Amino acid sequence: MTAAIIDGKAAAAALREQIATEVARLRETDDLQPGLAVVLVGEDPASQVYVRNKGRQTVEAGMLSHTHRLRDDTSETELLALVADLNADPTVHGILVQLPLPPQIDEQRVICAIDPAKDVDGFHPLNAGALANGDPGALAPCTPVGCLLLLREQFDNDLAGQHALVIGRSNIVGKPMAQLLLQESCTVTIAHSRTRDLPALCRHADIVVAAVGRPGMVRGDWLKPGAVVIDVGINRLPGEGDKARLVGDVAFAEAREVAGAITPVPGGVGPMTIACLLRNTVVAACRQAA
Numbered sequence: 375m376t377a378a379i380i381d382g383k384a385a386a387a388a389l390r391e392q393i394a395t396e397v398a399r400l401r402e403t404d405d406l407q408p409g410l411a412v413v414l415v416g417e418d419p420a421s422q423v424y425v426r427n428k429g430r431q432t433v434e435a436g437m438l439s440h441t442h443r444l445r446d447d448t449s450e451t452e453l454l455a456l457v458a459d460l461n462a463d464p465t466v467h468g469i470l471v472q473l474p475l476p477p478q479i480d481e482q483r484v485i486c487a488i489d490p491a492k493d494v495d496g497f498h499p500l501n502a503g504a505l506a507n508g509d510p511g512a513l514a515p516c517t518p519v520g521c522l523l524l525l526r527e528q529f530d531n532d533l534a535g536q537h538a539l540v541i542g543r544s545n546i547v548g549k550p551m552a553q554l555l556l557q558e559s560c561t562v563t564i565a566h567s568r569t570r571d572l573p574a575l576c577r578h579a580d581i582v583v584a585a586v587g588r589p590g591m592v593r594g595d596w597l598k599p600g601a602v603v604i605d606v607g608i609n610r611l612p613g614e615g616d617k618a619r620l621v622g623d624v625a626f627a628e629a630r631e632v633a634g635a636i637t638p639v640p641g642g643v644g645p646m647t648i649a650c651l652l653r654n655t656v657v658a659a660c661r662q663a664a
């Protein structure tokens with residue numbers, strides 16, 4: 375079998391178009407322009423690319439974009455003061471502090487300082503708790519929501535009863551992904567670095583979501599024939615000249631011979647993440663205006 379390639383770029387473009395239409399309507403009829411503030415501390419090259427893309431796509435969707443670039447040696451107190459200002463700013467409906475943060479800053483303290491109503495990352499414990507409670511209105515983390523939207527397309531919106539294996543237990547992807555799949559009535563297994571016999575677990579899974587950050591870790595012969603594979607990994611390997619080559623957590627060439635459908639890297643999950651961030655910002659703006 376040769377797997378269908380899941381085109382995340384096209385799905386994200388379609389979602390951004392829907393969002394832009396909704397934003398135009400809000401501006402026209404409700405005089406409401408959703409605004410997203412993105413905070414970047416330091417100069418991590420990958421984070422800089424993500425933050426630039428977020429700003430550009432926010433503007434393209436017709437929203438207000440505020441980007442705050444802070445020095446690498448910014449103190450936690452300075453960052454918390456900026457978050458407090460953004461919490462109080464009525465033109466800012468969504469706040470995203472790009473992770474990872476430099477070591478002098480406690481990430482959890484910063485996440486907890488963001489107004490939960492403006493937490494478009496869905497990382498605040500109130501939002502994580504709402505998701506775990508099965509609240510369908512919870513602001514949920516953007517990467518797993520993007521994965522879910524791609525999966526729903528593959529299964530005609532009915533994931534009930536599918537055995538889903540989530541590899542990775544981070545607060546950003548693995549745990550919320552498992553909660554979202556549970557909400558769709560999947561049977562969910564969460565695997566991690568201490569899991570025994572991961573290949574055997576994988577062979578039982580109808581859906582595999584790989585989010586571990588280890589290039590090519592999931593092999594083709596681990597997969598159940600016809601499985602739907604969502605590769606969240608974005609690993610930079612040395613490429614031609616000084617260009618990095620991006621690869622996922624799944625050995626793509628092998629997996630594509632066994633899977634039913636698979637996301638490529640790049641062009642799979644990545645573009646969906648920002649589209650879902652824009653969507654969360656519109657939802658947050660509408661709730662704040664209500």
Ligand code: GUN
Pocket residue numbers: 470471472473474495516517546
């Ligand atoms: N770093 C990597 N992914 C993310 C994300 O989804 N949100 C934030 N804030 N930082 C990240």
